[in-house]
Amino acid sequence: xxxxFKRFASRASSGAKYxxxxxxxxxxxxxxxxxxxxxxxxVIRVDQAGELGADLIYxxxxxxxxxxxxxxxVIRHMWDQEIHxxxxxxxxxxxxRCRPSLLxxxxxxxxxxxxxxxxxxxxxxxxxxxxxxxxxxxGHYNTQLRVLxxxxxxxxxxxxxxxxxSAEIRHLEEQIKIFRDQESGHLNTALKHDAQKARPxxxxxxxxxxxxxxxxxxxxxx
Amino acid sequence: xxxLIKGLPVTKAAQILPILSAKAASSSNCARSYHSFYHVEPxxxxxxxLENQILAKAYTEFVPKVGFTEKAVNRAAAALGTNPNSLGAxxxxxxxxxxxxxxxxxxxxxxxxxxxxxxxxxxxxSLPNEKERLKFYVAQRLLLNRPVIDFYYQALGRMIxxxxxxxxxxxxxxxxxxxxxxAGDRSTDxxxxxxxxxxxxxxxxxxxxxxxxxxxxFRDTIQFAxxxxxxxxxxxxxxxxxxxxxxxxxxxxxxxxxxxxxRG
Numbered sequence: 001x002x003x004x005f006k007r008f009a010s011r012a013s014s015g016a017k018y019x020x021x022x023x024x025x026x027x028x029x030x031x032x033x034x035x036x037x038x039x040x041x042x043v044i045r046v047d048q049a050g051e052l053g054a055d056l057i058y059x060x061x062x063x064x065x066x067x068x069x070x071x072x073x074v075i076r077h078m079w080d081q082e083i084h085x086x087x088x089x090x091x092x093x094x095x096x097r098c099r100p101s102l103l104x105x106x107x108x109x110x111x112x113x114x115x116x117x118x119x120x121x122x123x124x125x126x127x128x129x130x131x132x133x134x135x136x137x138x139g140h141y142n143t144q145l146r147v148l149x150x151x152x153x154x155x156x157x158x159x160x161x162x163x164x165x166s167a168e169i170r171h172l173e174e175q176i177k178i179f180r181d182q183e184s185g186h187l188n189t190a191l192k193h194d195a196q197k198a199r200p201x202x203x204x205x206x207x208x209x210x211x212x213x214x215x216x217x218x219x220x221x222x
Numbered sequence: 223x224x225x226l227i228k229g230l231p232v233t234k235a236a237q238i239l240p241i242l243s244a245k246a247a248s249s250s251n252c253a254r255s256y257h258s259f260y261h262v263e264p265x266x267x268x269x270x271x272l273e274n275q276i277l278a279k280a281y282t283e284f285v286p287k288v289g290f291t292e293k294a295v296n297r298a299a300a301a302l303g304t305n306p307n308s309l310g311a312x313x314x315x316x317x318x319x320x321x322x323x324x325x326x327x328x329x330x331x332x333x334x335x336x337x338x339x340x341x342x343x344x345x346x347x348s349l350p351n352e353k354e355r356l357k358f359y360v361a362q363r364l365l366l367n368r369p370v371i372d373f374y375y376q377a378l379g380r381m382i383x384x385x386x387x388x389x390x391x392x393x394x395x396x397x398x399x400x401x402x403x404x405a406g407d408r409s410t411d412x413x414x415x416x417x418x419x420x421x422x423x424x425x426x427x428x429x430x431x432x433x434x435x436x437x438x439x440f441r442d443t444i445q446f447a448x449x450x451x452x453x454x455x456x457x458x459x460x461x462x463x464x465x466x467x468x469x470x471x472x473x474x475x476x477x478x479x480x481x482x483x484x485r486g
Contacts, residue, residue, distance in 0.1 A: 104411040168260035
């Protein structure tokens with residue numbers, strides 16, 4: 001429980017280690033278009049809100065299920081990875097100057113509540129929640145990767161004159177790729193720990209998927 | 223872009239091709255969100271567009287004489303060799319406000335925002351903490367009103383007209399965002415909004431105070447702004463302490479219930 005408290009009380013640092021190293025001689029590429037900027041702004045906002053949510057969901061599950069000997073290290077491992085994702089997107093949001101989601105307080109309460117209540121309903125219920133969430137997030141990250149690799153390569157390199165995507169965009173892509181793989185790892189973990197044995201599985205699975213999709217839709221916009 | 227048409231002086235080309243210059247100006251009109259390190263960031267007020275050249279001339283030479291009026295822009299246009307009668311065409315195609323005096327007021331805001339950072343970034347680094355930097359930037363930005371302070375009431379009057387208010391609020395947000403970011407704000411949640419809202423509020427109050435301030439070097443205004451920002455800081459600390467208190471008590475309550483349950 002003291003872990004939970006420490007996590008809540010921690011404040012964001014400058015986070016330079018989570019960013020692509022700043023270019024030494026100023027910008028390397030021509031200006032992003034307004035549409036490209038708007039898209040990046042939205043990507044960082046929704047992913048930050050999502051990873052904040054994931055961080056707090058696992059925190060809630062840890063608070064509820066932390067006394068299980070065999071579950072404790074499993075949840076702790078997933079939680080640690082989410083803490084890293086969350087810190088990365090916090091650093092991207094503050095340094096690239098995107099606004100965070102206006103509904104952040106609601107995400108905090110909702111995510112912690114979902115994790116805690118889900119955990120109290122039992123191990124299977126919690127794992128079914130994880131399964132549903134990570135399913136939605138995997139697809140969500142894939143969509144972003146597709147757009148990032150298709151629509152950001154048309155900018156001129158100022159030195160060579162070739163059109164390439166900049167190190168900033170490539171860094172963001174790499175991070176999202178890593179995170180997507182880790183999230184699908186969580187999906188496997190959930191399946192391994194009896195997610196499908198929750199009853200009624202279809203209801204929990206579809207319900208939590210719907211909640212996640214709604215939250216993604218809202219966090220992209222507000 | 224305007225030199226595409228060979229053999230025509232730049233200003234003539236601009237009169238024929240307002241659409242082209244509209245494209246050049248539009249990038250500086252949007253609310254700035256994502257800021258890139260690897261991509262060129264367009265300047266706040268692009269000095270290469272004809273509108274901004276006219277506005278710059280009006281702002282530096284004619285505003286101190288005739289204030290934030292259409293007259294100032296007309297004279298600047300005449301001085302640059304553009305026919306003042308065609309200003310309506312140049313500006314109406316390129317600006318959301320459709321109001322030339324408002325454009326002049328907005329130019330002041332953008333110019334001062336750019337100058338605030340360019341003039342002070344080295345000095346701000348040496349300040350010890352975020353609060354000091356915040357006060358420093360707000361003071362420097364207020365002092366950038368000094369050259370036009372006698373006519374500034376006209377600009378404020380333009381900005382709060384119902385048709386212009388959304389543009390001026392956008393610019394106010396950009397200013398609050400710049401000040402907070404350069405001061406070193408790293409908030410990642412709702413505090414991001416409350417901080418910018420509070421800084422914008424403190425700034426507007428100080429500007430209104432400044433209109434009637436007769437003290438040497440606007441010392442009273444700087445003091446006023448500093449006091450307002452102290453209040454903002456105190457409010458933030460109260461909120462954070464409250465959140466921490468609430469969390470601590472929540473967790474204690476859960477633990478107490480659990481210990482009672484264990485006892486059976």
